[in-house]
Every structure is written in C-alpha cells, then in structure tokens.
Amino acid sequence: MTILTKQNPELWGGVIEFPDLEPGTYTATAEAWNTDENILEGSGSTKITVKAGETTDCSITMILEGQTAYYSKYMILTDYDNKKHIYDYKTLQEASTGFTLGDSYNAVEDNNGQIYHIKDSNLYKDNESVLSIDTSDTSNLIKNPLYYDTITNTYWIGLERSINFYLKNSDNSYDTTFHRTIGAAKGESFLNFAIKENKAYLVYIEKDDPIANIIYFTKDENVSLTEQNRIQLSTIGVSGEVTDMAVLGDGTVAVLVRSVGVDSETEGFNNMSLSDKGTVYSRGALVLLSSDLSTYEVYGWKDSSRTISATGKDTQTGTLTEWTSITAYIPEYEERNSYFYGPLKIVAIRPKEIVIADCGANFVLPDYDGKKNGKMYAHNRLMTVDLRTFAISCKKEFSESELKFKNLMVNGGGTDSYTIKASSSYNAYEGEK
Numbered sequence: 001m002t003i004l005t006k007q008n009p010e011l012w013g014g015v016i017e018f019p020d021l022e023p024g025t026y027t028a029t030a031e032a033w034n035t036d037e038n039i040l041e042g043s044g045s046t047k048i049t050v051k052a053g054e055t056t057d058c059s060i061t062m063i064l065e066g067q068t069a070y071y072s073k074y075m076i077l078t079d080y081d082n083k084k085h086i087y088d089y090k091t092l093q094e095a096s097t098g099f100t101l102g103d104s105y106n107a108v109e110d111n112n113g114q115i116y117h118i119k120d121s122n123l124y125k126d127n128e129s130v131l132s133i134d135t136s137d138t139s140n141l142i143k144n145p146l147y148y149d150t151i152t153n154t155y156w157i158g159l160e161r162s163i164n165f166y167l168k169n170s171d172n173s174y175d176t177t178f179h180r181t182i183g184a185a186k187g188e189s190f191l192n193f194a195i196k197e198n199k200a201y202l203v204y205i206e207k208d209d210p211i212a213n214i215i216y217f218t219k220d221e222n223v224s225l226t227e228q229n230r231i232q233l234s235t236i237g238v239s240g241e242v243t244d245m246a247v248l249g250d251g252t253v254a255v256l257v258r259s260v261g262v263d264s265e266t267e268g269f270n271n272m273s274l275s276d277k278g279t280v281y282s283r284g285a286l287v288l289l290s291s292d293l294s295t296y297e298v299y300g301w302k303d304s305s306r307t308i309s310a311t312g313k314d315t316q317t318g319t320l321t322e323w324t325s326i327t328a329y330i331p332e333y334e335e336r337n338s339y340f341y342g343p344l345k346i347v348a349i350r351p352k353e354i355v356i357a358d359c360g361a362n363f364v365l366p367d368y369d370g371k372k373n374g375k376m377y378a379h380n381r382l383m384t385v386d387l388r389t390f391a392i393s394c395k396k397e398f399s400e401s402e403l404k405f406k407n408l409m410v411n412g413g414g415t416d417s418y419t420i421k422a423s424s425s426y427n428a429y430e431g432e433k
Helices: none
Strands: 024-034 039-050 074-078 084-088 105-109 115-119 122-125 128-132 141-149 154-159 165-168 189-196 199-206 209-219 225-232 241-247 253-262 279-289 296-299 306-309 325-329 343-350 353-364 375-386 392-398
Touching (some): 074 353, 105 141, 115 141, 189 241, 199 241, 209 241, 209 253, 279 343
Parallel strands (some): 141 189, 241 343
Antiparallel strands (some): 024 039, 105 115, 115 122, 141 154, 199 209, 306 325, 353 375
C-alpha cells in the first residue's frame, strides 16, 4: 500500500493499491490534510465490492472542508407552536443575533450566516424586508417555500399551483423563466423542493396515490425544466411522509422520511387512542440519493416491528379494556441513538455532517398487578449523521420545558403520558423507556 503524503508530492493524485484484500464489501475513506496547520481540507468515502481474482477500481469524491465549503453557523429550530429559535451550532445554546424570527415560516441561512425567512408574504433578511412576494393567496405556497442554493448563492421560492421557482436577481426582482408546471389538473400535491445550480428536485404525491415521488429535472438551453428521472418511496423501501430535502455539497440529495402515528404512519400522536389491535409507528429515515436518483442508501430506518407488553392479568373489568401488548415500529431503548423516531428538518449542513431535528416517542404499557399506568416518553432530539462513516448519534436531547418539536399526546393525556387505568392515583410505570 502506498500512502500519499506531503513528503511524497509526486504521488498526489496518484493511485493507492491494496493488493491482498479478501473478497467482500469495504468502505474506502480518504482525507486530505494541511499538515502545516493540522487542518482537514477534504474528505470522502465510498463502498466497494472486491471479487476473487479481479481488480476493483474506485475513485473517491472529497467534500471540501475549507473556506469554499458551506458551513451552517446556526441551527434554526421550530417549536410545536411554530415559534422559531436560533441556536448556535457549536455551543448548542440560543444565539444572540440581534433579531428574532418569531412565527415566520421557513427560514434558511446563507453563506454569510444571514437568515432569510418569510412572514406576511414578505421575504426578510434578518430584520430587513427585502422582497414582497406577489401572491394574493398564501395557501398557494408549498410546504417548503424557501430554499437556498449554496453554490450559486441564491434563494428560491416555489408556488404550488403554478410550480414556478423564482430566482432573486441582483436588483431584487424575480426571474420566472426557471419553472416547471406538472399535472395540476390531476390533483398532484407538491411537498418539498431543492435546487443546486441547474438541477431541481421535487417531492410530490398524486391524488389517488399517497406514495411520494421524487423527481429530478435539469434546466436546458431554453431555461425550461426537462425531467431526467424519478423514484418512489416504495422503491426505496421506506414509507411515511417526506418532511424535508436538501442537496449537499457533493450533489448528493438528502431526503427525510417520517413515519409517526397510531394505525396511520402520518397522523401523529396528537390526541390519538392506542389499541391492542393497532400499530404504533415512531420511526424515520435519512435517504441519500445520487444526483441522478439512480442509486440510494437508507440510514436510521427501523424496518421490523416489536411487541411492547404489559405486565399482569389478561382480563376486562366492566368497560375498562386492559391491554396486553401493542405492535410498534419503535427502536429499543438501547438502540435509540442508532435510529430515528421521526425526522422533521435538516437544521444544519456541514462538510462532514448534517444535523436533523427528530421527534417521536417510546411507550411502556401498564403493570396491572402493580397498579402502575402506562407512559409515553416523548423525544425531541438533534441527531447528527457523519457523512464519512454515516454513523448516527444524538447531539442534544431537549427537555419538554426547553423545546419540543411536536406536542405529542395520546388519548387526551398530558404531553408525555396517557392514562390506561380508570384511576389517576397510580404512579407511572417507569420501566423501559
């Protein structure tokens, strides 16, 4: 094996060979270091499959770690009542920015750490109103109406009915030539979009088919969009709703899928009733697709269900149903930092990681003999995904008094518990969380 180092500059850009690998699947990781300043300037990884008697070649595209790479300085977090909070990426504390976002919807950070957000049909840069959005019907805005392209340093606004993407020009006017209208007459609903230079990605669902589609377009010489490829969530092997998407620095398309609810994967827990015949979903996935949508990898997805059991008798007294078990797609407690409970938003992008706001719940059924109620444990977390190793970890878990992304409750109970027994005097069963 030959190592490329500063002491061997003639080998830079050359070939590293591993002549004695056993057949199998490997992950090759490369890093470029500025050894004078001990700074990591670039990194990347790729998976390779080695077959017996064959030579396998691979190239690794590195993500820049230097000044040309995009760095989120902040994490813009949304409380369940739509109040926005700006947290410093490094300190994990609320940042002193000199302005507040309040209940503005959507917010994006540019290359200089300035934050754009929409309120009352106006686009703001920090506290400054920079543009009035020409729409008389704000319900026409899609769920993710503002997107920032880190490569071209421009922001985009999408309107649902016409599916136009508006580019901010230097004179603060709109360029409406970069657009695409797709089947509005068929009742399609558009959920998210992301743009990187001349490429555009849309997530939409059709009227009679709730499964989300991801479409990839390129802008041709006539500045209209030409469809290149599309893929369904069912093809990827995940289900639920797409909550966010972004195009990373190397062109990878990151998509968040959230599967949270009782019996339905998208209805959530809010004031829902559990049933011993029902299914509880609290899971999600980060899907990383190639820029042409031809390949993908899924991270953090809980694919198999487990049974959560109660302790005690299997009888029914009067009108009180006493549960014995529920079927749940929820990580085991010891797996909680390897899976998602319900990813909602990509809140920070760094050259070697992304940070995701994740919200869901774990459940404990009651101990009937011990007269202990069941309990729901809500989780509001910031999860990081290392873009070199793709390891998932918890960056911060918020207490409900500090911040909660969703106001989770079941069957009219409190925000973190539900009553199973008729009496409210029993203590909560503090078993497996």
